Amino acid sequence: MAKHKTHYEECDILVVGGGMAGTGATFEARHWGRDMKIVCVEKANIDRSGAVAQGLYAINCYMGMQWGENQPEDHVRYARNDLMGMVREDLGYDMARHVDSTVHMFDEWGLPMMKNEKTGRYLREGKWQIMIHGESYKPIVAEAAKKSADKIYNRIMITHLLMDESQENRIGGAVGFNMRTGDFHVFRAKAVIVAAGGASHIFKPRAVGEGMGRTWYAPWSNGSAYALPIAAGAKMTQMENRIVLCRFKDGYGPVGAYFLHLKTYTQNANGENYEKKWYDQTKELVGEYIDHHPTPTCLRNHAFIQEVAAGGGPIHMVTKEAFQDPHLETVGWENFLGMTVGQAVVWASQNIDPKYTNPELTTSEPYVMGSHATCSGAWVSGPEDLSPPEYFWGYNRMLTIDGLFGAGDTVGGSAHKFSSGSFTEGRLAAKAAVKYIEDKKADGIKVSNKQCEDFKAKVYKPLDNYTIGRNEITGGTVSPSYISPIQGLQRLQKIMDEYVGGITSNYMTNGNMLKRGLELLEWLQEDLENVGAEDYHQLMRAWELKHRALTSQCVTEHTLFREETRWPGYYYRGDHMKLDDENWHCLTVSRRDPKTGKFTMEKVPVYHIVDEKEEKKAS
């Protein structure tokens, strides 16, 4: 332990994670907090880190208010519809009313935006998406953050949040370690903004063995955004609302541009429009939600999953027609070369030329996040002018711990933010964090060296476990006294997959399965005390695993609590197969007691603010 040097940093605002939300937060914190010390800590390298480093071709959230294309209310209706009613409309509206200004800044900063040659407007891919050349997206927003921050720390993984010892339930900073030097870093801060991305690899992926890592959501998204606040006792919401994606098989190439721009469509192996076949059965489960336009994403997945289970697979995307047009053919290929090169490689290796062969689609393993077409994450305060009392406690995007803020995938209840909305939410959180400090809410914070040293001992324990345990290795990597991060990860994925509604059970679970899953997760977490790391990279893997395990526990508790199937196609509660608006038209909120490790669950009303306003206008 003593061989790991400790570095201390004191700052006003600490941003954890330098992805889309983190760069937005760092940029905006400087705008409002001119004299404040702003530090951003990133697990990878901010120039290329985060989910957008997977590559993208469109900004998926842009209203186009200057041209009267969409209004924030429209976006709230859209997200609400897609999430089967379950969103925080105050958060969604707040993001939507600010997102255009974010996109206009990206344009000014030099992001190559595609333009509609006839109108001069941004080129629309769909109602909400505008097309960009995405290669330089992350370096451009990273530059804005680098110019704004006092210091950016790359290659430091934050493992724990620090709590103030002078006032209950107030943040005091965070600790972590540098994956290259092995040094320990203590960041004492007046406000912390967690922007550490979503969670992949908590459910067993379809691609295992040599293909492991080929997931849809970024494989490096390890759920720190959830585990950090959960461990500190912050409330979480909608963690059951995991997402399953319909994507091109094996490469997870996105289908959005194909549907929207190339106007391709899907069919079963017999060339039939299978979605229609499942209309009556779906109506039985969810009632009038199946008649909504556009059809909620989970319900389209539902038809896919049912059709494959009934023997109608494989499901294909009909590309042969669109690809006869040379322009559309170019767009189709470019879409992957700019975004998911792996899909083009898979097709090449499998002799699939979409001009002559309709490629197969698949449904992915589930992922947990708060910024894409789903809304798992932290329970945060909304903006003062919009939020009902249950949703407002002083500072926009502040969690239920004073001085702890969130943005992007971290924040629950506000789906369909995507890259631009996450950056925007980072800006909103940072503005509020500056105000929190200016209002003197962070005065007198005490974080003792003992608290930091206790965390230091915990952080490096996997190295100690290995150093001792390696003496007992019986063969290869097998030791009776430690488990490796990869062994622990595969055990976690198996539990989540089999008991919590992964691909093995065709997304099916029930109360008994979930209770058993929770037992197994508890024992896994006990065993993770014995995870061993042979170097600093494996130490990162060990902590990523611990964060994934805690996130998984929270997901399982939420899934057990909601006794209905709200999102067929994302997961099924076999013991409560129907959507139940009478009892479950509400948001779920959890809190893990940091002292006992036990979760408590509650229902919180879901307020339909946009419609309410309209109703008032009408009356």
Ligand SMILES: Cc1cc2nc3c(=O)[nH]c(=O)nc-3n(C[C@H](O)[C@H](O)[C@H](O)COP(=O)(O)OP(=O)(O)OC[C@H]3O[C@@H](n4cnc5c(N)ncnc54)[C@H](O)[C@@H]3O)c2cc1C
């Ligand atoms: C395959 C894919 C395609 C997508 N396509 C589009 C698209 O076409 N258009 C669009 O607008 N959006 C798209 N998105 C969504 C968009 O990328 C996300 O909405 C957005 O990146 C979320 O922002 P975030 O800051 O919450 O997370 P991220 O951008 O993922 O940033 C999280 C950051 O936190 C860091 N981090 C994690 N843990 C720690 C830790 N413990 N300590 C320190 N740092 C940590 C990570 O390294 C990362 O840099 C796509 C996402 C994926 C995965």
